Amino acid sequence: MSSKDNPGIFQIGDVLNNTYRIDKVLGLGGTSEVYRAVSEISGRIVAVKALRAEFSRNEDFLNLMTREEAMREIRHDAIVRYYDNQRTDDGHVYLVMDYVDGPGLDRKVKDGGMSAEDVLIVCRRVTEGLVAAHAHNIVHRDLSPDNIILRDGKPEEAVIIDFGIAKDTNPGAETIVGNEFAGKFAYAAPEQLHGQTDARADIYALGALLLATFRGARPNIGNNLMDVVNIKARPLDTEGVPEPLKTMIDHMTRPDRDHRLATAQAVLDQLDALQNGSATGEDIDDDDRTVVLPRAADEPPISEAATIVEPTPAVSETDAPSLPPEPAKKRGPLVPVLAVLAVGAIGAAVFFSGALDAVTGPRYPVANPYSLEVSRSENNQPTATGNMPSEEARDALNALIAGQQGTAELTLATGEIPETWDADILRLIDAVDHLPEFRVRADASRVQIIGLTYDAAERQALMTALTQTEMKGAFELSASIDLGPRILSADALFPILATHQNCGELNVVNAPTAGYPNGSQVMVAGRVDSPNTLDVLSDKLTRAIGDRSLMLDVEVLNPTLCLIDSVLPNVSGGDVRIDFRDGSDDTINSTGDFFVGQNPVIEIVIPSEMSDGYLFVSALDVSGNVYHLLPNLFAADNNVETLRAGREGEIRVRVAHSAADSQDGSKLAFVVDDTSLGKTKVLVIHSDQQIFDGLRPTTESAGGYANALAQRLGSINSLDSRILTTARE
Structure with a gap:
């Protein structure tokens, strides 16, 4: 899409994604170019930053564009507003952002x-x-x-x-x-x-x-x-x-x-x-700033009389200084102390003999650190390794793991753990053990949970539950649940795409051979016949791809345009520009938006390098009608050489006229009424020879025109188009 006059990525008048019409070049660089454009839907002026084709497949540059797109989450008047990335049919990636008018x-x-x-x-x-x-x-x-x-x-x-x-x-x-x-x-x-x-x-x-x-x-x-x-x-x-x-x-x-x-x-x-x-x-x-850190709420204050004990250096017996005599010690009653020691010794003997197990509970070795890990890798059998404080809790966990054909190596032990440790840990394991992948790691009173689910609603519900006090119990809990699968095959997306293909094929772009890892981007390209189809497609793909971003390079047409596109060949543009004017005063309408009562004037601008062949110009509206603007009964000759009439360079050919110029009935004109409002696509076909056997009627159905295109006589060299939008004010 370049010409001698503008060697850039886009030309003035190009329409991106059937929405953004380029109207000014803001800057050209070695890797990217910036343009001003107007949304044909809202009239909003935007800036379009485009990567040259040779960089549009380079992961480093795409990552930079994606990084820039991530700024759309930030809302601040001092930061330019970003929208999204798109890719054109010929491979150029571009980013749409707010246009800021003013000097740098x-x-x-x-x-x-x-x-x-x-x-x-x-x-x-x-x-x-x-x-x-x-x-x-x-x-x-x-x-x-x-x-x-x-x-x-x-x-x-x-x-x-x-x-x-x-x-x-x-x-x-x-x-x-x-x-x-x-x-x-x-x-x-x-x-x-x-x-x-x-x-x-x-x-x-x-x-x-x-x-x-x-x-x-x-x-x-x-x-x-x-x-x-x-x-x-x-x-x-x-x-x-x-x-x-x-x-x-x-x-x-x-x-x-x-x-x-x-x-x-x-x-x-x-x-x-x-x-x-x-x-x-x-x-x-700033070099002399003093930073005072607040003490944690549970940290004891530092004593004003803190004592630092230095280690005593080793001294040989020959070097040892003479020591003063020890002061006399007070004598205390020796017998009572010995009696206490004797009682302690007897008590210890009784305890370690097991005679008090019925009163104190069974004795287990001390575990430090006190830890337990229960896990399952994606869709495999679970495993459990570590400490449990009671036979009942150990047996319950053994039964859970065995019931899923897993393995457990659990040791009964005591340690510095909360009294409700066993009940709390079993409750947390029970909350996540149904997941295709999970890990519960407990270190004394701290627990970490990571997991994987294929259901976004389940993730939300589970994360909400894990924040509740009754679920955490006495633990300090951190949790993270990812959306899976970890690796997504592009094959899993094909049934969704096939269900919503109503305007040609929907394709996954650049799918990795080994599948998409979590955190990667899934790109789908193609066309659909309505915004509703696009919304449903986006929703179903978002549910299917898990923790991956979705880029939809999908053009929204309408059933008429989809029908015509289905029979047209996939060829590039021929640099024919389509301009709109207001029939009342002949001024340029750069947005292509017309309201009820207005009179759209349509001109095609033939580029200087196009000197032969034939042009076919049609307007396809939302109601399913096709209006043939060239050739027709009013303008039967569509030969480029004849249209030029010896003129060099760019030439303009008016194919839809003002109401005033058409009063004698010799020219075709339109006035917008409220019977078929929406998008009308003006299509320009260039071919080496006539593609139809005789003139088409000035107006016909989309089905009739599609059938004629399918049976065309000649080949098509290029296709150019522009959207004209009609609406009530």
């Missing part, structure tokens, strides 16, 4: 910089966005002036964009993609040069870009990598920067990240302190 800070840098007051406003706004991102464990890693946009040019409306770092990696480019380092040298924190990145790297980068924005010049990084390493080890030069901006930048960009402001919230706190006058640059010294 890179433009402010080129224009000579901004005032300190405005830079501080940007600092606060961007930091508030970082607080939200870091709370979701998202680190930008590439903050730079070009990734901060001022919506409508306002510093207080600054927006952070581009969380993917999927940029130009050609030689000389300033953004590096990989495991070792990510970020622009001029703004990256020193530790990023060594592959170490956390929230403090974003704080450094923000400080560096604030300095560049104030001065109108990026920080000096030298002429080679060694220069970069040496310069990054030194503080940034902030001489001449007014307070409090200077102090903010100094504390945000300390080379040693352990002495840098540690969190985005700390940046906000310091900014508040400096701006309200409660602190000055001299007052704040």
Whole structure:
């Protein structure tokens, strides 16, 4: 989908996923390109970031795009809103996001910089966005002036964009993609040069870009990598920067990240302190901060007279100093002490002889640590190993394991465990032993449970139950239940796809040979005939794939379009553009949305490289009707050479006219009424020869047209289309 005039991934006028119409190029790079587009459904303006085809199958770049898509969970005005990833039929992956209209800070840098007051406003706004991102464990890693946009040019409306770092990696480019380092040298924190990145790297980068924005010049990084390493080890030069901006930048960009402001919230706190006058640059010294940690509620206080006992060094007998005589000891009654010892000895003998078992219970050896593990790997027999405090509990667990053809090695033992340990552990095992995979691990009073289920509702119910006091008993309990299976075969998805194929085949894209592991992504592509079908398909696939993400690259058409598509060959676009105008004043309608009473005018724009063959233009509406715009009784000649009439370059051919121009009955025109509102697809077919035996009627049913296409005479070279949407205001 490229031309000589626009060598990019998409062209102006292209429609993505039957929804987003490209209307402007925002930027072209070595690996990705950014476009502005308009939703033909809602009219919302969005930005579309697309990977070039050679990178769209590269897992590293796809992971970066997926990472950027994950930002859609974050809701903050200072962070660009992301939607989802899609893949075109020819393999280009693109990401849809909000379009932020305004200059980037890179433009402010080129224009000579901004005032300190405005830079501080940007600092606060961007930091508030970082607080939200870091709370979701998202680190930008590439903050730079070009990734901060001022919506409508306002510093207080600054927006952070581009969380993917999927940029130009050609030689000389300033953004590096990989495991070792990510970020622009001029703004990256020193530790990023060594592959170490956390929230403090974003704080450094923000400080560096604030300095560049104030001065109108990026920080000096030298002429080679060694220069970069040496310069990054030194503080940034902030001489001449007014307070409090200077102090903010100094504390945000300390080379040693352990002495840098540690969190985005700390940046906000310091900014508040400096701006309200409660602190000055001299007052704040992060190097000398004292951190006081609160004592745990159950931790005893430290005694004021704590005594440290040092080990006594060994001394030989010859070196031993003479010792003073021991002070006289008080003499006590010896007989009573001996009597107590005698009684203790007799009691111990009785206890260890077993004579008191009927009173104290049986004696078992002490186990330290006191542990038990009961587990089952996926759909295998269970096993149990460890300690049990009573014969009754041991026998109950033995019976449970034996009943499932498992094995148990249980030892009766005593230990430091709660009184209800045996009853509590049996209750927890009983709650999960039906799962295809589980493990219950007990260490004294701490228990960990992990498990696997194929049912999302069961997981929710089980996780809820395990948080209840009556289920946990006396244990400190942690639990995690995954959705399975651990490995999902693509074959398990085929019956679901087959059930919902009503507009051509639905296919699993790039299914791993060994199956999908948990945490991976499942992609399904194709077409369906209605939003309802898409919703049902999405719901059933989501239930089937467990703990995996689902990407649906599925185009929603309607029954008419699906019927026609079923008989059309799978060919690429021919770069014929379809433009819409308003019949009342002949102005361009870029959205393709028309309302009841309006008069859509339709033009096709034949590209300069198309000089021969035949064009067939039809409008397929939601009611099942097909309107033939070219050729028809009003315009019978559809030969490209004739349509050109000797003209070179791009030429426009109007195939649906204004109501005023059609009053004499010589031209075809439409006025929107409320009988068949929705999406109408304008289809342009280019072929080497006439594909029908004679003219088709101006209007016919979708079934009749589909039958004619199935029996066409000539081959089809290319297909281009655009959606026209009709609605009530």
